[in-house]
Amino acid sequence: MRALAVFFVFVLALPGTARAGDACKQMEMPPYKVAEAARTALLAAQQLDEVDAPVALIARVGTDLSKQGLVYSHAGFAVRDHAHGRWTVVHLLNECGSDRSGLYAQGLVNFFADDLVNQDLRIVWFAPEVADRLASRLQRMPRHSLHHPRYNLIARPGSEDYQNSTAWIVEVVAAALADRGIYDRRSAYAFARGDGFVPDTVHIAYSKRVLGGLFSANTDFTDHSVGTRLSGDYPVVTVRSIFRWLERSGYVREQREWRSGVRQRAMGPA
DSSP states (O other): OHHHHHHHTOEEESSSOOOOSSSOOOOOOOHHHHHHHHHHHHHHHHHHHHSOOSEEEEEEOOSOOGGGTOOOOEEEEEEEEETTEEEEEEEEEESTTSSBEEEEEEEHHHHTOSSOSOOOEEEEEEOHHHHHHHHHHHHHTTTTOOOOSBBOTTOOTTOSSOBOHHHHHHHHHHHHHSSSOOOSHHHHHHHHHHTTOOOEEEEOOHHHHHHTTOOBTTBOGGGSOHHHHHHTEEEEOOHHHHHHHHHHTTOEEEEEEEETTEEOSSOOOO
16 A cells, blocks of 8 residues: 555646646546556556666557547656656646646556546557657756647647647657757657658548537647548547557567556557
8 A cells, every 4th residue: 555655646737737638627536446547557667667768658548549440549758767756657638628738747646547448558668779868858847848838639740839648749759869959849740750750640520520529629620731621531640650650760679568457468559
């Protein structure tokens, strides 16, 4: 129990306080959900401690994206010996379903306690040189964070007007990879594209946009071209596209995954 308690204390919203999700409702989590999150957090911490690396990418299933052929909806950087804890997840979160976002540093239990679809987990460790560069940048945040506060769930990759959590990850990794320092989002995404990053394409039919109630403060379709909106095929940075880029470019040292609490021998689609 004492080990579990350690995970709960490291929660800090860097620019201010907020909740992730679609509404700012104070909801008391059922004890079994807290227990599930704690179990996943302990598993993640044990795995992270096994590999001598200052940072890893950690993914969770917050939204059911199976109809799009996707598994993981969100990811963050698990940073070792962060100012807020032994393993602290640094990630971008939408603020209460609004058109704003914030950068957060959270303990592992909090990361897995955000009303998730399930407790599936994937951890990706970076090649040593990439990990060192990335960890150095993350430890210095909020300086040169590349954070843009205007949030759009389906932000166009490379958009300078909006940003979402996955786009932020690509830009931060790209900025760390560049030989010369990158301190602006446009240059970071240009580097990623030149380095082989390719976004996924997500189909959202017009009827789904209207009848499905997808018009909301945190979703702006006008960030995309008229042609894209007519076709319904939206380029989007997904967790899967991030993993694919890292793997193809040789930036991955090791990966481990759990589905329904079971370690996977082969990595499935992300």
